[in-house]
Amino acid sequence: MALKFGIEFVPKDPYWKLAAYAMIAENQGFSNLWVTDHYGNRNVYISLAAAAMYTNKITFGTGVTNPWMINPVITAQAIATLNELAPGRVVLGIGAGDKTTLEAVGVEMGKPMAAVSETITLFRKLIAGETVAFQGEVFKTAGAKFNFKIKNKIPVYVGAQGPKMLEMAGKIGDGILVNASHPSDIAFAVKMAGEGMKQVGKKPEDVDIAAYTSFSVNEDPKKAAKAAAPVVAFIVAGSPAPVLEKHNINPAKADEIRAALKVGDFPKAIGAVTPDMINAFSICGTPEICIEKIAALKKLGIGQFVVGSPVGQNVKQSIDLIGQKIIPQFQN
């Protein structure tokens, strides 16, 4: 079966750049576009609307939003409105959220599993046109209903990393966005999601498991690694000790990166990134190396490969390179 290719964009640039990249990605054969949701960047829904206006085929969604910053009813409303702009091309990507980011805006993150699950329940009921009286552990509604109809089903992808969230994602998600690049992490995710799917009688083809990777491609592997290093520095800094241990990352080196990032010394943090770190937390290299690594993930059971930040040293050239050399290798 063909492997789908998705691409992630962080809306840190003006809307027109994201819309242009979306068109280029669509023309190069990408089937999915994911836009990150962070309060410090441009608004995810407005960015997605811009992408929707200038594309024709690509499926797009939040990659990912969270249940806390916006009430789930409004999240459903935003996605439903996007679906009017691009019927049948919209999905919801929802995860538990990032603790540090939420703390920065004074939002408490309690009961992440329940919050994600309840958001999905509310979302599906509202999209189905129901009047929703709901009492959950985290959210409640008393007769919420949309004044407009949504004619098609809108798939829900769950952003998941930990075992419990992966299992739940397998149970309730139409898709799963696994934030990982290494085969061992993807194998674990597929296994845990499978457990959840088994519990509700789903088959593997019922859930689109996507490897949401940090990715960097260049004909020159050194340039690919150079572009990947800043993103990998942040991943290492944010990884708990067991994750670093699993990938044999020296904890002292990780501490060095954390300390440098904390004081804003980016060159020092990036300089401390080792090839082992890049290998553990990204798909990086020449198109040929990337093809080999993607093929290994496909064998593990993923249905979608998401090209995440940084994409490459030059984003447009990298998208073109992926479209010309990598995607055609996975069409059958």
Next chain:
Amino acid sequence: MDYAKFVEMVPQDKWGLLSERLIGVILGAKNDKIPNSVANTILMDMKNGTASTKKGLTNLMEVAVVLDVENTIISLGELKMLNVAAEIIQG
């Protein structure tokens, strides 16, 4: 600068290639301050496939020079359009 004249100096069979490169220069430029109307025109040209017409290229050339003249000239050089690069340098 007469950007339409610069475009006329480029053989028509290379307009597609030049259009791709100029879009790359514009998207890669650190300076992203262009009027919304200009940005929307570029997006519409990309969507409608008119970015490699004379009008579309003239617009792209002007925006590329304004946002990142150095990389515009480098790109023109790589495409062996040295006469156009020279005209831009001379202003």
